[in-house]
Amino acid sequence: MRRAAAFLGTAALCLNPISSLVVLGWLERQARRSVLSRWWEARTEPAVPLDDFLAASDPAGGRLSPFFSGAKALFNTYVLTLPGCVLWLFAWYDGWNNSFDKGYEQAWVAPVTGLFGTALFAAAMLYVPLAQARQAASGEWRDFYRFDVVWAVARTKWLSCASLAALYAALSVPLFALRSLPSLFTLGQAHPGRFLLGYSYLACLYVLAACAAARLAAARVYAAGLLELVRAGELPPERLAAREREALGRLGLLRSEPPAPRHVLLRALGWAGTRTGLTLSTTGALGCWGAFVFLIFASQFFNFRPRSGWLNQPFVQMPWFRLRPFDRITR
Amino acid sequence: MPPLPERLTRRGFLAGLGALGSFDRLARAAESLSPARPEYVGLNAVLIRFGGGARRQETIDPKGTFSPFLCHEMTKRGTLFDNMEIAGLKGLDTSHGQGTLNILTGAYDKYKDVQGAFLGEHFEAKVPTVFERLRAAFDVAEHEALIVNGEDRRQEEFFSFSSHPDFGQPYRASVLSLYRFKTYLLRRQLAAWDGKAAELDKKKSELAKLEDLDYRVKGNRGQSARIESFWEKWRSYWGDSGLVNPRGDRLLTELSLWALRELKPRLMIVHYNDCDYVHWGNASHYTRGISIMDDGLRQLVSAVEADPFYRDRTVFFVMPDCGRDDNQLKAVPFQHHFNSRSAHEVFALLAGPGVAAGRVIGRPTQQIDIAPTLGRLMGFAMPHAQGEPLREAFS
Numbered sequence: 009m010r011r012a013a014a015f016l017g018t019a020a021l022c023l024n025p026i027s028s029l030v031v032l033g034w035l036e037r038q039a040r041r042s043v044l045s046r047w048w049e050a051r052t053e054p055a056v057p058l059d060d061f062l063a064a065s066d067p068a069g070g071r072l073s074p075f076f077s078g079a080k081a082l083f084n085t086y087v088l089t090l091p092g093c094v095l096w097l098f099a100w101y102d103g104w105n106n107s108f109d110k111g112y113e114q115a116w117v118a119p120v121t122g123l124f125g126t127a128l129f130a131a132a133m134l135y136v137p138l139a140q141a142r143q144a145a146s147g148e149w150r151d152f153y154r155f156d157v158v159w160a161v162a163r164t165k166w167l168s169c170a171s172l173a174a175l176y177a178a179l180s181v182p183l184f185a186l187r188s189l190p191s192l193f194t195l196g197q198a199h200p201g202r203f204l205l206g207y208s209y210l211a212c213l214y215v216l217a218a219c220a221a222a223r224l225a226a227a228r229v230y231a232a233g234l235l236e237l238v239r240a241g242e243l244p245p246e247r248l249a250a251r252e253r254e255a256l257g258r259l260g261l262l263r264s265e266p267p268a269p270r271h272v273l274l275r276a277l278g279w280a281g282t283r284t285g286l287t288l289s290t291t292g293a294l295g296c297w298g299a300f301v302f303l304i305f306a307s308q309f310f311n312f313r314p315r316s317g318w319l320n321q322p323f324v325q326m327p328w329f330r331l332r333p334f335d336r337i338t339r
Numbered sequence: 340m341p342p343l344p345e346r347l348t349r350r351g352f353l354a355g356l357g358a359l360g361s362f363d364r365l366a367r368a369a370e371s372l373s374p375a376r377p378e379y380v381g382l383n384a385v386l387i388r389f390g391g392g393a394r395r396q397e398t399i400d401p402k403g404t405f406s407p408f409l410c411h412e413m414t415k416r417g418t419l420f421d422n423m424e425i426a427g428l429k430g431l432d433t434s435h436g437q438g439t440l441n442i443l444t445g446a447y448d449k450y451k452d453v454q455g456a457f458l459g460e461h462f463e464a465k466v467p468t469v470f471e472r473l474r475a476a477f478d479v480a481e482h483e484a485l486i487v488n489g490e491d492r493r494q495e496e497f498f499s500f501s502s503h504p505d506f507g508q509p510y511r512a513s514v515l516s517l518y519r520f521k522t523y524l525l526r527r528q529l530a531a532w533d534g535k536a537a538e539l540d541k542k543k544s545e546l547a548k549l550e551d552l553d554y555r556v557k558g559n560r561g562q563s564a565r566i567e568s569f570w571e572k573w574r575s576y577w578g579d580s581g582l583v584n585p586r587g588d589r590l591l592t593e594l595s596l597w598a599l600r601e602l603k604p605r606l607m608i609v610h611y612n613d614c615d616y617v618h619w620g621n622a623s624h625y626t627r628g629i630s631i632m633d634d635g636l637r638q639l640v641s642a643v644e645a646d647p648f649y650r651d652r653t654v655f656f657v658m659p660d661c662g663r664d665d666n667q668l669k670a671v672p673f674q675h676h677f678n679s680r681s682a683h684e685v686f687a688l689l690a691g692p693g694v695a696a697g698r699v700i701g702r703p704t705q706q707i708d709i710a711p712t713l714g715r716l717m718g719f720a721m722p723h724a725q726g727e728p729l730r731e732a733f734s
Contacts, residue, residue: 190666311674
């Protein structure tokens, strides 16, 4: 009952961009606890109750810490994803302006800009979900940019990363519907602001649940991948973040257990299989992110939102969803 | 017109030109076999399809208009039916092709793509259009009944005739559009080709693809001699590239002005459409589109007043094909026209001789009333029309 009430209350925070940062901070904390729980499941040391382990490894912060944690997470995510989003905005704006004016000579500009923006975003998203999980696990904003560690995890868990991309794409289908449906409504026209507030809140219930699912899935993938690298001796403890090193040490998981040597033929086959798998999964993941972007464009056709429609994707950036009615002043 | 030979010689080129003339003569011969039709001496008519989907708020409402010439000037000269609608019948869509055919036929129909394509809009009218009725009743040449069409909606090129067995192709209208110019240009370029064979094949394939759009016309796919002559003059002025002439709805205005000067159509419809770009979210495309149409209307009215052939002998019909949504839940409430109440709300303004000036009629009327009203003013019957003439317009 308390959890349900907390969930309903947290969903309301998703209606505003500032309060959604608090939600993002909360999601960071849940991701961190998910990573720690995954490691606890794999422990080799005598059992410490999970709650005690979590309390020791993830002490509660100050009252404002969720907000600052969320702000730091958002900033880092925007560094890598905002360029693609901005290019979409300008591609759409310029493309349709050019089309209206029949500027045949510049017809290529908008599609190329849009495709380039999509490529940038998709490439960033091969990295960002795991980087977000890393930042959540370590609690340090700088660890988001440890490309060597994050990319090593991605390469180790290539199939899981492709599945993660598919999950994001699948979760974005209901979001597309939620964004687009008001185009078809005849309800709520008398009091559009009030109607849309209620509608947006109901949508936020989905957005919050889906954001949590996506972030927790990424956290599990990161936790499993990092542990695998540590155990295989491919990631020495000194390259881990301090909190990661401490938590893994408490659980006796810092010992590396290099795999038994294999026949050179088996090693070659394994290498080839991994390379093929990596290529295929990267292609698959890029395809899923392409589908994710396609749904953004499609929802803009049905229900155009000039700025937030491009510059904030709730599952990736701020978990913020709010539709607003027509404002005659801005017409 | 015979198919183009693989390797065109001068003899072959001249034979082709002769065949073109033969086609024109054959068409006239076919027409002359039907009962003699009197010469047309009645009013001329210019139909302005004002959108692309345009709402009353941004057009005829003085408080919010982006079309001041229509709203403030034309309303003084004619009769405005400000409570016209597209009937809310099951299966009727509020969109451009459907609205245009409602206007041209005077009948509602549940139009479906003739090839069953998903989201396709290749429609055919099952009852004759006003062009066919005019040409069946009077000796009006094909080039004197005109559709001026934009490049974004090629499917509307083919509203020139219906699939009614007693009418159809022999009574069709001519069409002026970039598409028609391109087919004319390609034929000319192929006829005078002296370049590489590979390029020739490419051009032929391009021409075949363009002409296959006109799927109902088999064999003779050329344009009439008068239209070809029109394009010759257009080409000598604007060139081949398509980059020099005006663009978008301004191109339609230019084509219409040229048509009035060169072809002297008795009945012409102009398919303005650019305000429909608001589908992609930019609200100013809608309002600018309306302003561009308004300016086009102003130029056409001026041209008509300056030409003795048209002055005091031409009636204007100005009406949108459909309205647009008024969805207050969206940042751009008029982004689409998804069969909402507002998308069914249209208007019609009639101005010219035989039409009462300065009247505003608020009684409910239907979009299908336009065709029989046009018929009454021009003197031909529209027995297949479901609508009724707008009697308040007659002075």
